[in-house]
Amino acid sequence: MLPGRTEGAYGYAVVDLEATGSSSHRHRVVELAVLLLDQDLVPQGEFTTLVDPQGPVGPTHIHGIEPEHLSEAPRFDAIAARLLALLRGRVLVGHNVGCDRAFLVAEYARLGLRLPPVPEVCTMRIAGAGAGRSPYGLSLRACAAAIGLTDWSPHTALGDARATAALLAHHAPALPGLSEALAAAAALHWPEPSGALASAEGLWVRRSNDSGRRTVPNARHGHA
Numbered sequence: 001m002l003p004g005r006t007e008g009a010y011g012y013a014v015v016d017l018e019a020t021g022s023s024s025h026r027h028r029v030v031e032l033a034v035l036l037l038d039q040d041l042v043p044q045g046e047f048t049t050l051v052d053p054q055g056p057v058g059p060t061h062i063h064g065i066e067p068e069h070l071s072e073a074p075r076f077d078a079i080a081a082r083l084l085a086l087l088r089g090r091v092l093v094g095h096n097v098g099c100d101r102a103f104l105v106a107e108y109a110r111l112g113l114r115l116p117p118v119p120e121v122c123t124m125r126i127a128g129a130g131a132g133r134s135p136y137g138l139s140l141r142a143c144a145a146a147i148g149l150t151d152w153s154p155h156t157a158l159g160d161a162r163a164t165a166a167l168l169a170h171h172a173p174a175l176p177g178l179s180e181a182l183a184a185a186a187a188l189h190w191p192e193p194s195g196a197l198a199s200a201e202g203l204w205v206r207r208s209n210d211s212g213r214r215t216v217p218n219a220r221h222g223h224a
Contacts, residue, residue: 010089010186011038012121014168015100016161018065020058024102028053029076030065031207033157034086035165039182041172043165047086048158049204051076063155069207076107078202081193087118091178091185095140095164097122111197116188119181123167126175143167156207 014035021027033048050065050073057065094100097120105115127143136142141154144163147170153159172178192198 011036011044011091011182012041012093012168013037013087013090014093014161014165015087015097015104016094016157016164017100017103018063018155018157019103020053020056024099024106027058027103028055029103029107030057030070031063031157032083033161034083035161036086036090037165037168041165041169046158046161047204048161048206049074049079050207051079065207072203073205074202077111077197078200079204080108080111080113080200081198082201082204084113084190084193088190089186089188090118091121091181092118093121093123093164093168095122095143095160095167096124113191113193113197116190118188119185121168121175121178121181123164123171126171127167140164140167158206 014037016033017029018031019027020030029051030053031048031050033046035046036044038044050070052070052073052075054075057063057067057070060066092101101115101118101120108115123143124138124140127146128138136145140160140163144150144152144167147167149163149166152163154163
């Protein structure tokens, strides 16, 4: 059991991913990160890994990932069961969360699994509706700058997930409906991986140039 979990509301999974392109149907995940927060937004752990897209890596000029960086990266099917365990029972949080969810849905669909309708919180929508909206737009960089967050690594999955978590913490006191979303997420039925997917477990491999603070080791049998 994860530290801090209680019966009912399990908290939030802040997710960010880098992809080989903009289409969840045609492109693949090449890096992802998950930050776990309890229902009071207290950090419980963070996980990140590069992912072998089994093809071109896409816009290196944006995400900074070269083909040679993926020599030891797991394929998505090797991390799918572990990722399901991290997301289960939690509200999904992202900056433009619909995009992150679409890629996850597509990746799991390729493996024959259907993700449930997870309650979501989108920090881009929240920032766009707030009084402190950035005059420079609703990009994660602009929204983070609007709350005074400038020292982070954009276009890395872990850096972006940390910035998204900071946005959630900043805006959460004024957000309605979070308790209801937490309860709905805790009650949701999730699919169980079976067969080869259930037994597959690849080592999560973070990018070598990520110098950010690492609170949880990405070990094969590690816990948050």
